[in-house]
Amino acid sequence: MWGAVAVLVVALFYAFALPLIGEAVEDDHGFGAGEVFVVGGGMTVVPAEGWSLDDKGEVYTTLSDGPAAMAMASAAPIARPSSEIIDTTIAGLDDDANREWVVGDPESYTTPAGYDVTAVEAHSADTAQRVWVIDDGAVSTTMLGTAPEDLWFNYEESMEEMAMSVRFSEEP
Amino acid sequence: MTRTFIDRSAPAFWVYVALAAYGAYRFVPLVVASGAAHPAAGATAAAAWMTYAAVLGWIVFRLELFQRRSRVTITGAFLWGALVVSGIGVSASPAMAELITGWMGQDNSGWATAMAAALVEEPLKVLGVVVLALIPGARINSALDGLFYGMFVGLGFEVAESYLYTMGAVAAQGGAIEVVAAMLLLRGVIGGLWSHPSYGGITGAGAGYVFGPEQSTARKWTVFAVLLFVAMALHFLFDSPIFDDALGPATLLKGLPVLVVLLVALRIARRRERAFFDHAARTEIDADLIREEELEVLLTRKGRRRAQRDARHTGGRRAERDLRNLQQAQIDLVSADLDAGSGSAEVSAAAERVRRARSGVGQAPM
Numbered sequence: 001m002w003g004a005v006a007v008l009v010v011a012l013f014y015a016f017a018l019p020l021i022g023e024a025v026e027d028d029h030g031f032g033a034g035e036v037f038v039v040g041g042g043m044t045v046v047p048a049e050g051w052s053l054d055d056k057g058e059v060y061t062t063l064s065d066g067p068a069a070m071a072m073a074s075a076a077p078i079a080r081p082s083s084e085i086i087d088t089t090i091a092g093l094d095d096d097a098n099r100e101w102v103v104g105d106p107e108s109y110t111t112p113a114g115y116d117v118t119a120v121e122a123h124s125a126d127t128a129q130r131v132w133v134i135d136d137g138a139v140s141t142t143m144l145g146t147a148p149e150d151l152w153f154n155y156e157e158s159m160e161e162m163a164m165s166v167r168f169s170e171e172p
Numbered sequence: 173m174t175r176t177f178i179d180r181s182a183p184a185f186w187v188y189v190a191l192a193a194y195g196a197y198r199f200v201p202l203v204v205a206s207g208a209a210h211p212a213a214g215a216t217a218a219a220a221w222m223t224y225a226a227v228l229g230w231i232v233f234r235l236e237l238f239q240r241r242s243r244v245t246i247t248g249a250f251l252w253g254a255l256v257v258s259g260i261g262v263s264a265s266p267a268m269a270e271l272i273t274g275w276m277g278q279d280n281s282g283w284a285t286a287m288a289a290a291l292v293e294e295p296l297k298v299l300g301v302v303v304l305a306l307i308p309g310a311r312i313n314s315a316l317d318g319l320f321y322g323m324f325v326g327l328g329f330e331v332a333e334s335y336l337y338t339m340g341a342v343a344a345q346g347g348a349i350e351v352v353a354a355m356l357l358l359r360g361v362i363g364g365l366w367s368h369p370s371y372g373g374i375t376g377a378g379a380g381y382v383f384g385p386e387q388s389t390a391r392k393w394t395v396f397a398v399l400l401f402v403a404m405a406l407h408f409l410f411d412s413p414i415f416d417d418a419l420g421p422a423t424l425l426k427g428l429p430v431l432v433v434l435l436v437a438l439r440i441a442r443r444r445e446r447a448f449f450d451h452a453a454r455t456e457i458d459a460d461l462i463r464e465e466e467l468e469v470l471l472t473r474k475g476r477r478r479a480q481r482d483a484r485h486t487g488g489r490r491a492e493r494d495l496r497n498l499q500q501a502q503i504d505l506v507s508a509d510l511d512a513g514s515g516s517a518e519v520s521a522a523a524e525r526v527r528r529a530r531s532g533v534g535q536a537p538m
Contacts, residue, residue, distance in 0.1 A: 014261075
């Protein structure tokens with residue numbers, strides 16, 4: 001009887017207590033639910049639940065959630081077409097001497113705010129990443145989400161959610 | 173008493189049921205969602221990984237020395253890995269990674285993830301062997317039993333996890349079905365030998381040792397703790413970013429120690445099992461039921477097979493079959509003695525089966 005209770009206690013620790021401890025740690029430096037965060041250049045995002053500010057610079061801002069990171073560039077006037085940025089990204093992955101990447105086909109869609117998105121996802125043996133180039137015809141931002149390959153499915157949804165939450169102000 | 177882990181009178185069985193239900197609740201929706209996004213690739217991946225499980229399961233099944241372990245209990249071990257470890261791991265692994273990343277810093281997230289996987293998955297896997305061992309019908313009472321079921325727990329987890337990885341890669345490739353073969357090669361063949369079934373076998377051997385005969389309690393728990401630590405360390409090393417510049421040599425370099433530790437544990441566990449079997453057969457079984465020369469042959473699979481081949485050469489296929497039946501009846505008799513104790517009804521029934529089997533063999537040479 002006590003052996004069964006011990007098994008249950010250990011399992012419950014991993015199933016409930018550990019995630020609660022993780023959440024408590026996140027809450028110490030995380031964002032509030034639905035909080036709008038100013039990235040820069042007149043661009044905002046709504047950080048997904050569990051994500052917190054890791055680094056804030058003039059050009060790049062990085063949010064993190066455990067081992068996952070989402071780096072985003074401040075909005076800037078469009079200098080190159082989105083497809084060209086994605087092609088450069090793919091070429092960089094193909095030339096990566098440290099990792100063998102499996103790169104997907106570029107995808108195009110629009111955000112709820114009506115901005116054009118061009119994105120590409122890539123996986124290696126230990127890391128996965130997705131790059132979004134989002135523009136409203138005048139300004140654009142590039143976002144890079146990375147996570148360990150074996151935990152990617154835990155984070156891809158919240159990363160996409162944040163990319164879809166991007167808003168550009170009228171005058172960046 | 174039942175001969176499988178399905179034993180409604182055992183509290184541990186209901187703990188198993190509750191945790192399996194929770195694991196399914198957490199994990200199955202992920203499987204369904206990833207399969208529904210790309211149905212053809214999902215069906216192919218499911219078929220590929222189940223075939224992989226069947227092949228690797230058959231290989232693990234060949235590790236049996238004497239007992240024919242219950243297929244129902246084997247399925248129970250497999251499902252623990254596939255549902256409970258995967259289902260609880262869905263939230264526990266990122267939480268552990270979060271805590272360790274907070275301690276080590278974002279720049280070391282590769283190391284943190286490797287450490288998190290080892291600290292979450294290995295204890296959850298060995299818990300599967302422990303919960304089964306707490307159910308009398310599962311009959312886990314030796315290091316070899318634990319190693320055997322631990323490998324099936326690990327196999328269940330590997331197949332479940334690999335299916336999700338495969339579907340993640342399929343999605344990244346826009347539903348390309350050929351990715352399934354690449355993932356099967358990468359995770360199943362290149363990484364499979366030294367992956368979760370091996371870690372599960374190492375920790376399972378420690379758990380089985382705790383439930384085994386003799387030895388002091390302190391020694392049992394020490395062996396359990398050491399093997400759990402070794403499996404976690406090997407898992408951490410294998411997942412760590414070290415040597416990742418070269419995938420092939422890195423896999424070999426990090427994987428070989430896992431295989432070596434597993435084989436050493438297997439060798440020790442089998443030697444102990446053989447010694448217990450030999451002792452029980454000599455001291456508690458009537459010499460008419462298992463003769464001295466028969467016992468020598470019974471102790472190894474190779475010896476039994478050689479004797480069966482000799483019987484076929486001298487007396488044909490029927491003689492071979494009769495001898496095989498006698499050997500199995502004798503193994504069942506010693507197993508019953510070890511499980512239920514001498515003088516039990518199980519031993520009496522098994523002894524009767526030996527007598528019947530021997531009458532079929534007649535004077536067939538051993």
